[in-house]
Amino acid sequence: MQKLTNKEEEIMHILWTLEKAFVKEIAAAITTEKPHYNTLSTIVRNLEEKGYVSHHTFGNTHQYYPLISKEAYRKPFMNTAIENYFNSSYKNMVSFFAKEEKISAEELREIIEMIEKNK
Known part of the structure; x- marks a missing residue:
């Protein structure tokens, strides 16, 4: 299992708490300095590439959920x-x-x- 960056870990903690979320919901839950929406979206996609999260597609948007507890x-x-x-x-x-x-x-x-x- 690959070690995550601090920001990736922060996002994973949010997903573990919310259980599933759209990028805008993740952004709303960030308590530290909020990254730009596109940056956050890239981080979440990186988590998906690493096998930590997956998504359900709803039209043009994705709802992400953790694959790893x-x-x-x-x-x-x-x-x-x-x-x-x-x-x-x-x-x-x-x-x-x-x-x-x-x-x-x-x-x-x-x-x-x-x-x-x-x-």
Whole structure:
């Protein structure tokens, strides 16, 4: 699976949320600096060429929808990030977030409960 650019990822997040959308609906959902309509349309077509989205045709317009789920996209890149930044150690990753105060003790207890339930 090919890594997407930041703008492509932003558009995929919008499509994952909306589930299907025309380019004008994607543009309306962008919260950062909005690209020109033609630029956005090109980005969406690139996503289609890469196999991330497809479309239904309605006259002269296309309604796009994701072919790849957020979870399917996230998994290989999370694994790579953990390998590259945390020496393939989930313990190092969790301790990093604890030190950065991005995860609470309560959340850690919930994670421990989930792990113990899966044993």
